[in-house]
Amino acid sequence: MTRARLDTAAVVQAAAKLADAEGLEALTLARLAAVLGVRSPSLYAHVDSLEDLRRRLGARGARELAAELGRAAAGRAGSDALGTVAHAYLSYAREHPGSYAAAQRARELQGDDEAVAAATAVADVVLAVLRGYDLHDADAIHAARVIRVALHGFVSLEADAGFAIELSLDESFERLVAMLDRGLRA
Amino acid sequence: MTRARLDTAAVVQAAAKLADAEGLEALTLARLAAVLGVRSPSLYAHVDSLEDLRRRLGARGARELAAELGRAAAGRAGSDALGTVAHAYLSYAREHPGSYAAAQRARELQGDDEAVAAATAVADVVLAVLRGYDLHDADAIHAARVIRVALHGFVSLEADAGFAIELSLDESFERLVAMLDRGLRA
DNA sequence: GTGCTAGATTAATTCCATTAGGCAATTATC
DNA sequence: GATAATTGCCTAATGGAATTAATCTAGCAC
Numbered sequence: 121m122t123r124a125r126l127d128t129a130a131v132v133q134a135a136a137k138l139a140d141a142e143g144l145e146a147l148t149l150a151r152l153a154a155v156l157g158v159r160s161p162s163l164y165a166h167v168d169s170l171e172d173l174r175r176r177l178g179a180r181g182a183r184e185l186a187a188e189l190g191r192a193a194a195g196r197a198g199s200d201a202l203g204t205v206a207h208a209y210l211s212y213a214r215e216h217p218g219s220y221a222a223a224q225r226a227r228e229l230q231g232d233d234e235a236v237a238a239a240t241a242v243a244d245v246v247l248a249v250l251r252g253y254d255l256h257d258a259d260a261i262h263a264a265r266v267i268r269v270a271l272h273g274f275v276s277l278e279a280d281a282g283f284a285i286e287l288s289l290d291e292s293f294e295r296l297v298a299m300l301d302r303g304l305r306a
Numbered sequence: 307m308t309r310a311r312l313d314t315a316a317v318v319q320a321a322a323k324l325a326d327a328e329g330l331e332a333l334t335l336a337r338l339a340a341v342l343g344v345r346s347p348s349l350y351a352h353v354d355s356l357e358d359l360r361r362r363l364g365a366r367g368a369r370e371l372a373a374e375l376g377r378a379a380a381g382r383a384g385s386d387a388l389g390t391v392a393h394a395y396l397s398y399a400r401e402h403p404g405s406y407a408a409a410q411r412a413r414e415l416q417g418d419d420e421a422v423a424a425a426t427a428v429a430d431v432v433l434a435v436l437r438g439y440d441l442h443d444a445d446a447i448h449a450a451r452v453i454r455v456a457l458h459g460f461v462s463l464e465a466d467a468g469f470a471i472e473l474s475l476d477e478s479f480e481r482l483v484a485m486l487d488r489g490l491r492a
Numbered sequence: 493g494t495g496c497t498a499g500a501t502t503a504a505t506t507c508c509a510t511t512a513g514g515c516a517a518t519t520a521t522c
Numbered sequence: 523g524a525t526a527a528t529t530g531c532c533t534a535a536t537g538g539a540a541t542t543a544a545t546c547t548a549g550c551a552c
Contacts, residue, residue, distance in 0.1 A: 125499080126500095127499095148539065149540065150539060150540085158500075158501095159500070159501065159502080160539080160540075161501075161540095161541075161542080161543095162500050164540095164541075164542085165498075165499050165500075166499090169541080170539090170540065224462075224467050225466055225467070226466070226468050226470075227466060227467070227468055239470065240470070243470070258473060258477075261471055261473050261478075262477065262478045262481045263481075265463075265469060265482075266478065266481060266482050266485060268459075268463065269456060269459035269460045269463055269482060270455060270456055270459055271459070272459045272463055273454075273455035273457070273458045273459020273460070274455045276458060277454065277455055277458055280411055280412070280413060281410050281412040281413070281458075282412050282413055284412075284425070284426075284429070287444060291448065292447075292452065295448045295449075295452060296451075296452050299489035299492075302489060303485035303488060306485075311518090311530080312530075312531095313530095334507090334508065334509085335508075335509065336508055336509080344530095344531070344532095345531075345533080346508080346510085347533085348530070351529075351531075352530090355509080355510080356508090356509065356510095493552100494551100494552085495550105495551090495552090496549100496550085496552100497548100497549095497550085497551100498547100499546105499547090499549105500546080501544100501545075501546070501547095502543105502545080502546095503542105503543085503544085504543085504544105505540100505542080505543100506539100506541085507538105507539085507540085507541105508537105508540105509536100509537090509539105510536080510537090510538105511536080512535085512536105513532100513533090513534090514531105514534105515530105515531085515532075515533100516529100516530090517529085517530085517531095518528085518530095519527085520525100520526085520527075521524100521525080521526075521527090522523100522524090522525080522526100
């Protein structure tokens, strides 16, 4: 019988697939082991615990998100950059809900150097976008927070709570981004 | 031996206390039963399941939040109302993180009539605030969503992810609210 | 080929949710 | 005030998940 020949990256990758398809709560070692054709205890050769797996998944998600945003922002500035980055953010979160959710649990990602680096990378893209808005120092930090808050708030409500009324979500998102753009100029 | 004389409300209340103190994930029937001086199976006389308990906790949280917001908005209009409501929202979430988190899982609150009513009440307060901004129909809905997104985004990031850089969170919140106020006029 | 080692395995422990069946304290009834 | 009904609690048992310990083995290094 050929061995599964797993390694940490393969395990985390499979975890991402599972979490993105069925939600972060559905990610259990038992489920994951079954998907990988292996017994649960075998996973401990690659991750320290379920908590560790979630942390690694979060770090991976943050890295992917940062990469997507960086790609989106490349060669753009001002409103153009903001809009493109905002849409890239929304797309990533919609396509990888489990990875995105894991990436937001930054409290638990603290120790992980990779995770911190990835989170910083996300922040840096946002700060780079702000260069087109003539904001500096504390103003830029507050502005970056406002952008992050707005994007995360939309994603989070869309994923967990839902918007009851029947009215285009994409239109709401456009208005949110437009308000950010206007607000950052004032 | 005197009985605990529990009922559903007392159980949910204790659940709120536990979840607010230690986080929604720390809310287990085993823990809750211990706090109440009772064995876990006894709780099934008052709630159907852990899931049901979370749902009830969420409904209770939404009700409380709506009440706080309503109180905050009473007798105010426009920017004044927006600012007061925003601060009340932040205060509630900071003081009752477990209840707040449970209230956001609206997907699971669907069936519960009480929960739906409470969520609607929250939305109504926000819509009432918007009367001072001359927004109607779809515009008002989109604006209400933007407000909710902004407030929830801030609360959520503060609670789960944290803001890495050392810079006043309250100042960031003020700027967020100010941007909303300006954005709603434009 | 021999042996090392990463990667898997089975077995066992603990913790939790949940169900079933029974018991007793309170409350209602006379 | 005694009795009956109800309500709330208990013990016992099941099953699933994480985790640890002790072993086993395929595949590579030599």
